[in-house]
Amino acid sequence: MCVLHFAYGSNLWFEQMEARCPEHKKIGKGVLKDSRWIIAVRKNMKPAANIVISKGGFVEGYVFELSKKDEENLDRYEGKSYKKINLEIEMGLEYKTCMVYVDKKNVSQAGDIQKESVNTNQYKCTVGCLCTYGSRINKGIKDCQLSEKYVERDIRKFIDN
Template sequence: MNKKIYAAYGSNTNLEQMSYRCPAAKVIGTGIVKDYRLTFRGNSRGVANIEPYPGRTVPVVIWEITEACEEALDGYEGYPNLYEKQMIEVQVESKVQEAMVYVMARRYRTMPAIPTSYYLGTIAEGYADNGIDLEILKMAHLECLKELK
């Protein structure tokens, strides 16, 4: 059974949701993605995305997933229409590790969209589950609101 390292920055940071979606997934830690920022993008309803942004960081939860987990995540993330997969470097303590992430498909990357309060709450619970500071999540939400003005 092949295992893969997956870095989650949105609702898949939520331990309860991931336990239903991917029961075989195991949290192996947290880390940061350097020179990226968290955003909310989409066609009508905002969902989390990361995009290059020098000097910023995005906290992530690092999971070890199976092929079955990846298939379940592909369905949840709307791969390959809403999200694409990329390999990215994640800073974990003093080392750098490669991990797979889902990033918004190109056609949605310039479309800021407000996330629902339920969706934001799901991510906030995931951050709390994993000891991640909520400030980056709050900043991403505020920046999305400003982009839409």
């Protein structure tokens, strides 16, 4: 049984997805409505991309079809702080139900989330950081051809180009 997965962080990078999920299929770009992209500071863990509720906002990403084996592999990479939830992703004129990894522990879940209630990283993750996380996200932005307006509005608050 296959599952559709909406990627929005470092899994946007096609080379990383190929290594982590060798059986995956590329489906196409997608948009998650009423949300926004952040880097969440996670207790005793490295900061990582996350999505939070934000009425009127949106997150651009990419939809992949995963085999059961690919999904199990990705579960290990994503770790225990992320939970899998099914969300409706806009793909052109239709919506697809996709599995999305969300870290609910490290953000407020009360209605519209204001900046003050989100535990975000106050410092940009530069491409030169040891974790290479910013570099992987930047490669994914290019691979998936995310819109420049979206990238500048949301991602560049946290990750340099």
